[in-house]
Amino acid sequence: MNAKKVHIRKRIEQVQRYIEENLDTPVTLEMLAEQCGYSTLYFHSIFTGMVGEGVKEYQRRLCLQRAARQLLLTDKSIMNIALEAGYESQEGFSRAFKKRFDFPPLKFRKLQPQYNTLSGGKLMNTTTLPTSDLTVTIKNCTPITVAAVRHTGPYANCKNAFKTLHKWSRANGLYGTYRPVVGVSYDDPRTTPQEKLRYDACMAIPENFVVTGEARKYVIHGGRYACCIHKGSYATMPQTFTAILGHWLPDSGEELTNHPPLEVYLNCPSVTAEAELRTEIRIPFK
The missing domain is CATH 3.20.80.10 (Regulatory factor, effector binding domain)
Known part of the structure; x- marks a missing residue:
């Protein structure tokens, strides 16, 4: 494979790893774009097209997935889990969580006996791209x-x-x-x-x-x-x-x-x- 092809994919993978390892740290598009050597104008579109969701959506989804694991596998309060996920109120967290997992947090926690049968759920705000007739x-x-x-x-x-x-x-x-x-x-x-x-x-x-x-x-x-x-x-x-x-x-x-x-x-x-x-x-x- 062409070295430049690998290079672009490697850059985005490195950004993904950085986000994954710093879920509790605010990240900005400007900072991530600078790491890749791209302008923010280009970086966000490259990331969205390759990953299937924007930087904020990606980080938010990972935070909610971590929250789901905490609900199922720990006895942390919902409020503390909400704060760790970056939400200032339990109500805002509950709305986002239900949109992601189809259950509010308390009801989801009660699914613990069925933990092994749960699937990953849906992506949030995935961008649909018109690639079928794309001629460049x-x-x-x-x-x-x-x-x-x-x-x-x-x-x-x-x-x-x-x-x-x-x-x-x-x-x-x-x-x-x-x-x-x-x-x-x-x-x-x-x-x-x-x-x-x-x-x-x-x-x-x-x-x-x-x-x-x-x-x-x-x-x-x-x-x-x-x-x-x-x-x-x-x-x-x-x-x-x-x-x-x-x-x-x-x-x-x-x-x-x-x-x-x-x-x-x-x-x-x-x-x-x-x-x-x-x-x-x-x-x-x-």
């Missing part, structure tokens, strides 16, 4: 000179930045000719407060074009990208992103960079049915 190709992409309007806040509201960009393009004589429209997401909404998320709405422009006003000019990094067409709603794009990083990447033999991923919009949402939207996701590689 490696492309050498040229740098793109763009005019960009920055949006800070929930990604769902980035359309306001595009409105500003379109208004700017009309005022500068660029509207009406086909120019690739690109979105650049800098932050992971799972690790960054919604009000601090950074996103650039971009439009390709001639290299020598002078940009003034509400837009700023910069060059999007060129090079090797893993490219995949996302079909349908922009709201489900994170699932395709996770599928690429969590299912395709580990066996690809490729290595990520820390440049942000790109979303190249292939048609216009104002004149295209949601189911017919097409977006090329580009993830930069070394």
